[in-house]
Amino acid sequence: xxxxxxxxxPLNDICDHQLLVFxxxxxxxxxxxxxxxxxxxMWDLFDWFHPPPQxxxxxxxxxxxDDLRREAAERGWxxx
Numbered sequence: 564x565x566x567x568x569x570x571x572x573p574l575n576d577i578c579d580h581q582l583l584v585f586x587x588x589x590x591x592x593x594x595x596x597x598x599x600x601x602x603x604x605m606w607d608l609f610d611w612f613h614p615p616p617q618x619x620x621x622x623x624x625x626x627x628x629d630d631l632r633r634e635a636a637e638r639g640w641x642x643x
Contacts, residue, residue, distance in 0.1 A: 573611045574602070586617055592624035598642035599631040 569580045576582040577590045578597050584590055597605055608627070614620050635641065 574605055578602075578605075585614060585620060589617065589621050589624055592621065592628055595628050596624065596631060599628075599635060 567575055567579065569576060569582060573584045574593070576584050577593050585593075593605075596608070600608075609615070609620075609623075615623065
């Protein structure tokens with residue numbers, strides 16, 4: 564189980580330590596998605612240690628972020 568230190572898990576590295584893990588774009592999208600999802604739900608988005616190729620990951624993350632944004636707007640909720 565990750566302990567929160569740099570290098571223990573990509574999600575912690577991106578969201579907590581602001582380290583570059585996948586690409587600037589993918590990491591930014593992950594932080595944006597985290598505004599809508601709890602950490603527990605973030606863990607299940609994909610296999611963090613074996614992600615899809617970068618271009619596929621970035622496209623998938625964009626779609627996920629846009630879907631979450633749309634759902635939040637429909638509910639009248641805005642992220643922090």
